Amino acid sequence: MARPFRFGVNMLTIESGAEWRQKCRRAEDLGYDVVLVPDHLGMPAPFPALIAAAEVTERPRLGTFVLNAGFWNPALLAREVATTDLLTDGRLELGLGTGYVRAEHDTAGLPWGSPRERVDHLVRTIEELDRLLGDPEHAPKPVQQPRPPLLIGGNGPRMLRLAARHADIVAFAGGRAAPGKPDGTLELLTPDALDDTLAVYRKAAADRTRPAELNILVQQVRGTDDRRAVAREIAGHNIGVDEEQALHVPTFLFGTTTQMAEQLREHRERYGFSYITVLGPSMEAFAPVIEELKGS
Numbered sequence: 001m002a003r004p005f006r007f008g009v010n011m012l013t014i015e016s017g018a019e020w021r022q023k024c025r026r027a028e029d030l031g032y033d034v035v036l037v038p039d040h041l042g043m044p045a046p047f048p049a050l051i052a053a054a055e056v057t058e059r060p061r062l063g064t065f066v067l068n069a070g071f072w073n074p075a076l077l078a079r080e081v082a083t084t085d086l087l088t089d090g091r092l093e094l095g096l097g098t099g100y101v102r103a104e105h106d107t108a109g110l111p112w113g114s115p116r117e118r119v120d121h122l123v124r125t126i127e128e129l130d131r132l133l134g135d136p137e138h139a140p141k142p143v144q145q146p147r148p149p150l151l152i153g154g155n156g157p158r159m160l161r162l163a164a165r166h167a168d169i170v171a172f173a174g175g176r177a178a179p180g181k182p183d184g185t186l187e188l189l190t191p192d193a194l195d196d197t198l199a200v201y202r203k204a205a206a207d208r209t210r211p212a213e214l215n216i217l218v219q220q221v222r223g224t225d226d227r228r229a230v231a232r233e234i235a236g237h238n239i240g241v242d243e244e245q246a247l248h249v250p251t252f253l254f255g256t257t258t259q260m261a262e263q264l265r266e267h268r269e270r271y272g273f274s275y276i277t278v279l280g281p282s283m284e285a286f287a288p289v290i291e292e293l294k295g296s
Helices: 017-030 046-056 074-087 102-108 115-133 157-166 191-204 227-236 257-271 280-292
Strands: 008-009 034-037 061-064 092-097 150-153 171-173 173-178 186-188 213-218 222-223 251-257 273-280
Touching: 008 115, 008 213, 017 034, 017 046, 017 280, 034 046, 034 115, 046 061, 046 191, 074 092, 074 115, 092 115, 092 171, 115 150, 115 157, 115 251, 150 157, 157 171, 157 191, 171 191, 171 273, 191 257, 213 257, 213 280, 222 257, 227 251, 251 257, 257 280, 273 280
Parallel strands: 008 034, 008 273, 034 061, 061 092, 092 150, 150 171, 171 213, 213 273, 222 251
Antiparallel strands: 173 186
């Protein structure tokens, strides 16, 4: 039986306290199940933004999507996680990743490290969070025990094995570092390449007693009566897919409301994606799709 859909919106900007509160209330009114905040310099600080969101909403869960583990000391992060879970009445979902923008580390005066070193640090962070938050003597103590649900985002084989061992939710960006281009430049995975990525994850997760929830980040939502024209436009940006592939990638969603809803049903059947995240600029455009899929 397919897992029911869940919908999240990743909020990228903050203009004022009043604007932020209104936007979070609007997300709840539109039917979003999770209000999310990323972890990039130049964007809202995740934990205070989520606490503010909790104060003006009742139903949505609240998540980091995703924290850059390289920004965080595990012991200090455990304190932030526990405090935020307390102040949001147990609504926190903790998303973690390695980070992928070297310039942000340079700006913050933090070491960048090799891909292996960044994953090593993420492994240590997860192990320490489990140890610290699972300790009955740890203070403050999160509402959710032994810790809030953990989302891990990443596509490489080692990250997928890590997610298979530890994650309650596994997030797929549907992209990868573009070869020969500056750090932080991504290209889309083709549908077949994404199948291969999911196969690696499923093999690593074969012994799990409880399947993880699978998430996909939709980069753009566009209403249109001409899907092929939009696919042609996407292919023209030279981001890893041709026109035919662009019609089927789960990282872009376009068409009529009914067509977009059907695309998500197809992606859930093919890949297992039941938790769908859109970016803040697409919050209103995606809302009719949420209504179309309500309860499915």
